[in-house]
Amino acid sequence: SRFLTVIRDIHDWEFGLLHLLATSWKEPDIEEALSALISQEVPMDKNLVDSDIRVHVSRTLEDDIKFRMWSAGEKEMMMTTFIDCAHGIMTRFRWAVCQLDAFWKCRTPAALEKALTCLPKTLNETYDRILAAIDEDDRRDALSLLQWLSFSVRTISTDEALEVFATDPDAREGPLFDCQRQLRDPGDILTICSSLVTI
Numbered sequence: 001s002r003f004l005t006v007i008r009d010i011h012d013w014e015f016g017l018l019h020l021l022a023t024s025w026k027e028p029d030i031e032e033a034l035s036a037l038i039s040q041e042v043p044m045d046k047n048l049v050d051s052d053i054r055v056h057v058s059r060t061l062e063d064d065i066k067f068r069m070w071s072a073g074e075k076e077m078m079m080t081t082f083i084d085c086a087h088g089i090m091t092r093f094r095w096a097v098c099q100l101d102a103f104w105k106c107r108t109p110a111a112l113e114k115a116l117t118c119l120p121k122t123l124n125e126t127y128d129r130i131l132a133a134i135d136e137d138d139r140r141d142a143l144s145l146l147q148w149l150s151f152s153v154r155t156i157s158t159d160e161a162l163e164v165f166a167t168d169p170d171a172r173e174g175p176l177f178d179c180q181r182q183l184r185d186p187g188d189i190l191t192i193c194s195s196l197v198t199i
Contacts, residue, residue: 004033011037050083053096057082066104074112078103081116098126101195130194138192141165145193158186158199 007022024030061067061075070078082096099119106112120126134142145164148156156164166182168174183189186199 004030007034008037049093053093054079054083056093057096057100060100064104070112074109077116078112081119085119085121095120095123095126098123098130098195102129127196130196133194134192142192142196144168145189146196149197158189161189161197161199162186 007020010018010020022034057079061070061078067075082099085099103112103115106115120129141164144167145161148161148164162183163177166178166180168176168178168181189197189199
């Protein structure tokens with residue numbers, strides 16, 4: 001709501017040559033807040049989005065070393081499932097990326113088939129699964145990193161993200177920063193937080 005207020009404030013400045021471009025998925029509260037300000041709406045063509053998803057999934061399945069072990073038939077099954085399931089999901093590109101990350105962890109045809117038959121229906125359900133799948137031993141660290149990323153006033157560097165794991169601002173005994181808890185491999189951040197972060 002704060003962002004929508006800022007857009008309305010900028011619009012009220014009435015600069016003759018100022019043009020704003022805002023992108024969003026269709027949400028009733030967003031549409032209602034911006035309806036009086038919109039001079040032109042450009043809806044996303046779902047066929048173009050589906051085509052982009054198809055290209056992205058196809059290239060990932062061909063280029064990513066982890067997916068090279070799968071047969072052409074298994075890759076085609078993944079592709080078909082992606083397109084069929086992503087249809088109708090407003091945030092389907094992000095949804096597809098998260099599913100690829102989940103499939104990347106499948107080690108056997110049986111695991112892949114199980115993953116394909118129980119795909120989450122929404123992006124929120126996808127994020128719920130990702131959070132639930134975080135190893136119990138890593139949950140505190142994952143939550144801490146996600147909080148730092150969410151509330152930092154600037155982008156956190158990879159080195160700073162590694163230090164987050166060594167930081168415990170709630171520590172009642174012992175140091176607030178313990179270098180023995182600091183991660184050494186940036187790849188561990190991706191292992192712990194999965195599709196929720198990128199490096």
